[in-house]
Amino acid sequence: MIEKGGYIRDILASTAGAPATAHGWVKTRRDSKGVHFIQLSDGSCFADLQVVIDAGSIPEDILKHVTTGACVRISGDLVESPAAGQNVELRAREIELFGPADSQTYPLQKKGHTMEFLRDIAHLRSRSNTFGAVFRVRNALAYAIHSFFKERGFLYVHTPIITASDCEGAGAMFGVTTLDMQNLPRVKEGERKGQVDYTEDFFGKPAFLTVSGQLNAEIFALAFSNVYTFGPTFRAENSNTPRHLAEFWMIEPEMAFCDLQGDMKLAEAFLKYVIAKVMDECSADLDFFNKRIDNTVLETLENVVNNDFVHVTYTEAVKILEKSGQTWEFPVHFGADLQSEHERYLTEQTFKRPVIVTDYPKEIKAFYMRANDDGKTVRAMDVLAPRIGEIIGGSQREERYDVLLDKIRQQDLNEEAYWWYLELRKYGSAPHAGFGLGFERLMLYLTGMKNIRDVIPFPRTPGSAEF
RNA sequence: UCCCCGUUAGCUCAAUGGCAGAGCGUUCGGCUGUUAACCGAAAUGUUGAUGGUUCGAGCCCAUCACGGGGAGCCA
Structure with a gap:
């Protein structure tokens, strides 16, 4: 579990010059010749943590799985960022891969998604x-x-x-029942003969969601x-x-x-x-x-x-x-x-x-x-x-x-x-x-x-x- | 539930009834620190489903499913 102080929100608010460990999901990755950049999010704030990885500092068999959507723990040093866009960044020393995300099939890209598409992947959209x-x-x-x-x-x-109570009167209600819908009990005799016998139901009468x-x-x-x-x-x-x-x-x-x-x-x-x-x-x-x-x-x-x-x-x-x-x-x-x-x-x-x-x-x-x-x-x-x-x-x-x-x-x-x-x-x-x-x-x-x-x-x- | 619009590559969209396309993403290569990075190349299709019209349907017609906008109901 991430302890208080360990969220990316807290890391971004702290000053450079100390070791830090971040957990989260990779939002995007940019590669240059000698350096890789990861945007890492744990949901704790809008901003991502920029992670800088020097080429060769992380084993290739781990680094190759650090792609959009993957879940990782990254330890390193929090340093002042030389470029615009963020005050501090995490210079990675060690990466533990929790869950890779196949980049050929992971549906979230860094741009261009409609709300309708994201709604269809509601199990992943909360990472956007x-x-x-x-x-x-x-x-x-x-x-x-x-x-x-x-x-x-x-x-x-x-x-x-x-x-x-059927007196709430604010629109159509969902019924709540434990009766067998394929075999509903019926009133045997009297005025209501043939109607569903709710005395057999869980509450002894019709029940609804509020x-x-x-x-x-x-x-x-x-x-x-x-x-x-x-x-x-x-x-x-x-x-x-x-x-x-x-x-x-x-x-x-x-x-x-x-x-x-x-x-x-x-x-x-x-x-x-x-x-x-x-x-x-x-x-x-x-x-x-x-x-x-x-x-x-x-x-x-x-x-x-x-x-x-x-x-x-x-x-x-x-x-x-x-x-x-x-x-x-x-x-x-x-x-x-x-x-x-x-x-x-x-x-x-x-x-x-x-x-x-x-x-x-x-x-x-x-x-x-x-x-x-x-x-x-x-x-x-x-x-x-x-x-x-x-x-x-x-x-x-x-x-x-x-x-x-x-x-x-x-x-x-x-x-x-x-x-x-x-x-x-x-x-x-x-x-x-x-x-x-x-x-x-x-x-x-x-x-x-x-x-x-x-x-x-x-x-x-x-x-x-x-x- | 009613009216209108839509459904084509992973995503966003093109395509006079006549060869299935682009951008993004992905993969590979390049690039001295990037910021929705950039440059080059490659791979990717049951055109929502079922019927019909036609020599020929992504395109026309019918029905259905799903999505969007508007309306009603309401918070």
């Missing part, structure tokens, strides 16, 4: 510059999220992955005041876009004694905090994204950190869109949900930064959102980001028992399934609010990457669950 940067940023972002909430006293709650931890988080918010979840989430929607995954990670804070204003305030502080943190900790990686992936990324992120978000109500947004003079594929009018083209116009043309749209018509939002006094709208908010679209969706929750019960009945939901959700309003209810944020969507925003499949290690999408 781009995916090294992506997953270091992903790591830093995850830690930044936890530290944001920890600094504010939030309790981190592990909401269940498997749920037997589509949201929100309802569970609300339980904890009404006991621990401020809580958040951060975990995997599953949607069985047949969505084929650069913005959707069947398995993704979601962050869901939930705050008691909080209204929509407080919710928006937290959402904005959250985005600014985590972006600033990643900019601070992964500057080399972000520089790479700005140079090779999207040359507006740094400018965009600085803009987000340094400016207040724009707030508009749904009603105002509709007016802006109506007056825009644009021709829309989907007409704009009060009561219609905002389409992608509308969101993009608001974020990319009108305001050119994240926009929080609030107070949507009740008909197009979920039953649990708190009704406004106008009788037409609910206290919902969507944070829209340029290029990404909806990055956060949240609301103040309906805390009044009677109003919530009415909503459940009006929308023809199964009242009994929500018994515990209703009881939260019966015993010690409190105004509360929260939001859901797609972790990978935030990754897209931070990195400038174009496809959500390229910001998660092993993407799961309709028809694809490789690796």
Whole structure:
């Protein structure tokens, strides 16, 4: 194991003049007459360690296997580099070959790969510059999220992955079962005769992978005041876009004694905090994204950190869109949900930064959102980001028992399934609010990457669950 | 799921219905310290699959598979 201090990140940060040992994978090799150059990476930082090998100093039967993709341990002396491009370099004395990589078949070259090709070799793509940067940023972002909430006293709650409640209502769900699919037990008699007999199943009833931890988080918010979840989430929607995954990670804070204003305030502080943190900790990686992936990324992120978000109500947004003079594929009018083209116009043309749209018509939002006094709208908010679209969706929750019960009945939901959700309003209810944020969507925003499949290690999408 | 585009060497892409091509990578050789090194040479093909049209199909037609962009659903 590499001890602290032995990562290439640490070696590059140390001063010349001492022995050093590096472990890693060869990214490229350049040969000249009297000297060989190796770029070595162990994933600990964006920069490679340049290793210099004098001709004849390493046995030929080892050196010939030190090719792109090979894994080695190299011991030598850390010296000042005479050439531009790096401060220090490792002058090799001894090389131990762990795993060669046949250069005739190793698929990673030093240039010219498309994201689609790299996705097909997801077991090797993490060794590339781009995916090294992506997953270091992903790591830093995850830690930044936890530290944001920890600094504010939030309790981190592990909401269940498997749920037997069919009331989550946020899209199609994956079933979870131990029944023999080739030989399903059937109900023998009565009204449900012939249907699958779930009393035989593991949980005694149909079970699913969670589509949201929100309802569970609300339980904890009404006991621990401020809580958040951060975990995997599953949607069985047949969505084929650069913005959707069947398995993704979601962050869901939930705050008691909080209204929509407080919710928006937290959402904005959250985005600014985590972006600033990643900019601070992964500057080399972000520089790479700005140079090779999207040359507006740094400018965009600085803009987000340094400016207040724009707030508009749904009603105002509709007016802006109506007056825009644009021709829309989907007409704009009060009561219609905002389409992608509308969101993009608001974020990319009108305001050119994240926009929080609030107070949507009740008909197009979920039953649990708190009704406004106008009788037409609910206290919902969507944070829209340029290029990404909806990055956060949240609301103040309906805390009044009677109003919530009415909503459940009006929308023809199964009242009994929500018994515990209703009881939260019966015993010690409190105004509360929260939001859901797609972790990978935030990754897209931070990195400038174009496809959500390229910001998660092993993407799961309709028809694809490789690796 | 719908609309549009695509699938040719390891990769990125060319190729009027008439001999299958280039760049990169790889291999070999050269080069006094390179930075996506440079110079020279060589090897590399079931043109996504299955049918069809044609004297002749990488190219035209049909179906399917896979990929990309847009849309819907949403985070």
